[in-house]
Amino acid sequence: MLKVNNETKVGILTVIAIVLLVLGFNILKGRSLFSTKKTIYAVYTQVNGLQPSNAVMVNGLGIGTVQSLEVMDQRAGRILVTLQINKNIEIPKNSVARISADLLGTRKVEIDFGNTEEVLKNKDTIYAAVDGSITDALKEQLSPLVKKLETTLGAVDTLLLTVNSVFDTTTKHNIRQAVAGLNGTLNNLNNATRNINGMLADGGKIAGTFDNFNAVSANLKNNNDKISNILTNFDKASGSLAGGQIDSTLASLHSTISRLNEVAGKISSTDGSLGLLMNDRQVYNNLQHSLGSLNKLLEDLRYNPWRYVHLSVFGRKNKVVPIPSDSATAQ
Known part of the structure; x- marks a missing residue:
């Protein structure tokens, strides 16, 4: 082995x-x-975070993956993206490969099919496009709001500067005094409220007033018949006066005033005795002199009655007594 x-x-x-x-x-x-796949290229100016192995989709169906990304110039102004597509999928030449993202931020290449009959072959180049990201959409929506917010903040800043310039030390002191006065007013209002509550409570002044009012109302109700009689009598008296008694009374009063005017006229003239007495000085003097003589006679009658009535039993002669008025004149 x-x-x-x-x-x-x-x-x-x-x-x-x-x-x-x-x-x-x-x-x-x-x-x-x-697996047998064909390669398609797409050139982008920016790839929006696209990474190798990201999916290539057509109508929501995955047909391939992103193979690689290569920079075509030193400034990365053009980026070559290599796509591996299933050979069985025929892509029209005027189709567009768009880079898009879902809500979670996962990047993908979405191919929008064109309408031409010619299809892309292996290592052909497809038109490229990039969808705006959610962040870009949000920026687009928020940009006007940010501008308005900046304008509003500028206005608020101007307002605060104006308020600070208006509310100087003297004004702030006056505001503090006004607030202190307002506190005193509120305390007085609280005291007044407590007093009113005390007056409204059982046994208070207002409660007693309402009790008195109820008593008066009860008395009026009990004397309703008497009040009705009084009003009836007043109505009868008004009817009688309206029936002509006022006219006759006024006529009598007018006649009386006319007679008084005649008497006053006679008194003012020198025709009658009273008129002579009031208007003629000589008549007044004579009357005054006569009254003076009458007074002297009465005084002499009181002090020397024997001169006028002679009553003497023994024949004695009485002594004449001077009257006080003559003595006062002599002094």
Whole structure:
């Protein structure tokens, strides 16, 4: 029996390991060494994060994988993407290979079929396009909002500067004083509210007032008949006055006033005695002199009655007593 030395065994194992490594690397890269596929190229200006082994899809069906990505110039302005497509799939020449992404951000190459009869052959180049990413869409949607937000923030900043310039130290002090005054007003309002609650409570002033009002209302209700009689009498009196008694009363009053005017006219004139007395000074003086003489006579009659009535039993002659008015005149 042929013996295999250890060096041969190690060599065989090394070859097997290398073959398995190559196969595994190609499988991980999306390459298949045993399947028959055709290669199609696409040139992109930017690949949006596309990686080898990403899927190539047609109408949602996977028909191949991305084999490799190569930079065609030093600035990476053009990127050559190699696609491995199943040979059984015929792709029209005017088709477009678009790089797109799903909601999770996984990149893929989506081929939109054209309408020409000519198909792409092995190692042909397909038209390339790149869809905007979700981030780009969000940026496009948010860009106007960002501009509006910047404008709003600028306006708010201007407003804050204006407020800071208006609310200087004096204004802030005045605001503090106003707030303190407002606190005092609120305290007074609370006290007033408590007082009102006390007045509204049972036994309070307002409750007593309502009790008195209820009592008055009850009295009015109890004396409703009397009030009705009073109103009836007042209505009768109003009817009587409206019936003509006011006219006759006013006529009598007018006649009385006319007579009073006549009497006043006579008093003001010098025709009557009263008029002479009020208007003629000589008549007044004579009357005053006569009243003075009458007073003297009455005084003399009181002090010397014997001069007018002579009653003497023994024939004694009485002494004349001077009257006070004469004594006052002499002094």
